[in-house]
Amino acid sequence: MDYEQFRARYQQVFDSIESQPAAHFAPSLAQLRAMAAAIQSPKDRRRAENQIATIGDVLSYDDEPPLSPAMVNAVRAHDRGSADAGTPAERIARAESATIEIGRIADTAGPAEQAAILDLNEPLYMLIMSLESAESR
Template structure:
């Protein structure tokens, strides 16, 4: 199992979240956790675990359906957070993701704007981590 294979399975599950109740995804989450544990690269494994945590967070919102803005922001975060590419490519993707999330927040309902913008915190921290890996 490599990260691209994991990510394909994750995307397939994530893209169907709106069509099923949360309980439906329990076996899929368990399977994703097993697949993530098989990833040899520490950064890729951490990235996979973070994606799973994001997915679990999305599923916790079952009481209220996610707004289109929130779904768009979660997807932008997942794209930006991908562990592929050179450090420079990752930083550029992370920065672009932060800009996209800020744009989404600016057009979202006022009650959601802060929650959407909070997604940038983890991307900002990841930029710092990637930069520190560069030495």
């Protein structure tokens, strides 16, 4: 993943902040975190992580009710699955495990929330594909 791809997606998310409630952005933030983790350059990766933190700060001012317990658990599972520690094989296994856990959480959530929870799997799939591609080189 290169920084410019991340930057384009980041800008889309950032530009839409005023038009959506904070809870709407959980999947987008998860996707941005996964994209940032896949950036090769440490300098660009740090810059991307700082930009994600900026979105988090902006969203923290939103007075929306807190996320549901199901969404909180799904975001935590996503964060564990997208952690950048370990070998590519370990990271792939962790991401695959997180997608399964997120699926189970979505199954227990209400219908209105299921799609948003399942959207957290998309960046994990992207991470898995990126790591598998890197391993095959």
